[in-house]
Amino acid sequence: RCRMNFEKYKMGPDPSVHRAMWDGFRAVYAEMDSKIKKMDNVQLSKVSEELANMRKFDLSIPGTYSVDQNSPQLDYIDPTLKVLNSQQHPRAVHMCDVRGNRYKFLLKGNEDLRLDQRIMQFFNLINSLLKNNRNTADLKVSIIDYAIVPFAPNAGLITWVTGADTFQQLVTDYRVYRDIHLNVELEIAQQFSGGVFNSLLQRYEVFTNVAKETDAIELREMLWLRSPDASSWLQRSTFFTISTALMSMAGYTIGLGDRHPSNIMVQRHTGRCLHIDFGDSFEVAMNRPAFSERVPFRMTRMMVNALDMGCVDGMFRTICEDVLWVLRESQSSIIALMEVFVHEPIFYGKEIRPSTKAQKGILERVAAKLKGNDPAPYDNPDIIYEVGQQVDTLIKKASDPHEYVRHYVGWCPFW
DSSP states (O other), rough: OOHHHHHHHHHHHOOOHHHHHHHHHHHHHHHHHHHHOSSEEEEEEHHHHHEEEEEESSSTTTTOSSSSSSSOOOOESSSSEEEEESSTOOOOEEEEEETTTTTEEEESSSSSOHHHHHHHHHHHHHHHHHSSSSTTTOOOOOOOOOOOOEEETEEEEOOOOOOEEEEEHHHHHHHHHHTOOOOOHHHHHHHHHHHHHOSSSHHHHHHHHHHHHHHOOHHHHHHHHHHHHHHHHHHHHHHHHHHHHHHHHHHHTTTTOOOGGGEEEEEEOOOOOEEEOOSOOHHHHHHOSOOOOOOSSSSOHHHHHHTSSSSSTTTHHHHHHHHOOOOOOTTHHHHHHHHHTSSGGGOSSSSOOHHHHHHHHHHHHHHHHHOOTTTOOTOOOOOOHHHHHHHHHHHHHHOHHHTTTTOOOGGOOOO
């Protein structure tokens, strides 16, 4: 029918035919889009027969190339790509080298991974700074590095971090294991408010009611349940605390937002916390018009309960102070790296427009944080915090439910 209407449309302008033709096209598109979203697998031969049949590429496995040593050579790409059930429906891809080793990647489309690649370079700089400083050289924990390989402004590969689960998955697994409703917090909120809480006062009242009814211990309990013995659990709890503190300070420095439970992962065999998806960097999430974020990093009830002492005092606070002290001592190196980054067009989109003012604003915000001039009170914007004072202020703000309860529901502020 679409084709028939199209042929009629070509014969001459007819508003009724024009409307019918586009209605038909929209129906076809909606049907195709629905089927594509329900696909579990994609056969590479259906996308590119040449790529599916190719063997012994003259290429290294993506993300493994090194000037100092030989890198594994790509032999072939697995013909079946699994479609993941998330918002952008990325594909899981396996590549094999000439020795038969398999490498797993996440193939993402409709997303610019060049910013993520630059942020990973920044994290590598932090790892280097911490390793070479006497106060943090013995941490034994660094920001987990994984390869990000952009192909184009809207596609690229990310090395699959093996043996890690998202915060979301850990909570889900625990609740299934304990036979707890997956959305228990929202069910409680529905009982107390009828699902309507627009004002801050209403949101906080709902939060207090939810907090009385739930313990928020899922993350802590999963660290315990997945440990083979008490010694392993103690080590994993320590690594989780150190890595959380490290990522909190690193993320705060670059204004990393959108830290919802699917963007935070925990390694099973180490307990180390790692973050993914760095698109909302440089305070984009804090400056958006709807549901702007209020906290410098995620420190909700479940995060606090999973720390080594079940509170922010102790190792978490100490590591935050040590890391921030190193970052402030190395601010010239960090600002130099940031200055290179912000001149690239990848940093600008709907939220930030490319301009000298925007570039200067990004650098000024990072510099203010590293000088101790953030978060400054409104009555005295020139105040300079000591490292301990700055960390204390940041922790209080991040762990304050009055702040994060304002976030959108998908951020899971009740957790």
